[in-house]
Amino acid sequence: xxxxxxxxxAPYDPDGxxxxxxxxxxxEEAGFEVVQNVGNVRPGAVLASSVLDGIRGADLIIADVSxxxxxxxxxxxxxxxxxxxxxxxxxxxxxxxxxxDLAGLEYIAYDPTNFRRxxxxxxxxxxxxxxxxxxxxxxxxxxx
Numbered sequence: 001x002x003x004x005x006x007x008x009x010a011p012y013d014p015d016g017x018x019x020x021x022x023x024x025x026x027x028e029e030a031g032f033e034v035v036q037n038v039g040n041v042r043p044g045a046v047l048a049s050s051v052l053d054g055i056r057g058a059d060l061i062i063a064d065v066s067x068x069x070x071x072x073x074x075x076x077x078x079x080x081x082x083x084x085x086x087x088x089x090x091x092x093x094x095x096x097x098x099x100x101d102l103a104g105l106e107y108i109a110y111d112p113t114n115f116r117r118x119x120x121x122x123x124x125x126x127x128x129x130x131x132x133x134x135x136x137x138x139x140x141x142x143x144x
């Protein structure tokens with residue numbers, strides 16, 4: 001049986017890369033495969049196609065919605081349209097607030113000075129039962 005595939009959505013910047021690296025390590029340690037558009041793909045239609053293919057093939061999406069990033073929201077919207085199970089992440093020190101469309105959803109609030117805690121939370125909430133269905137029990141960690 002092939003391991004379940006997870007796609008991580010985060011901005012393409014140093015902060016987003018730290019989130020991706022932390023989540024990737026936690027997911028791989030839990031026995032899942034992270035699928036991502038890696039390599040030397042230049043921005044544009046080829047990159048967008050690669051991202052959408054990755055989302056389409058993933059069993060679970062983890063998205064960092066800490067900052068108003070159009071690419072993140074576009075990719076998350078695509079995943080939502082495909083009805084992909086999604087775990088939202090939110091940096092409590094980002095200075096941003098969630099858009100109104102996301103404000104009622106549950107998410108993992110994380111402190112960017114403690115990525116170990118983020119990794120622990122990701123490992124804890126992503127578990128897979130024997131029947132192969134995803135269980136994503138999110139703790140009540142909505143931000144203020």
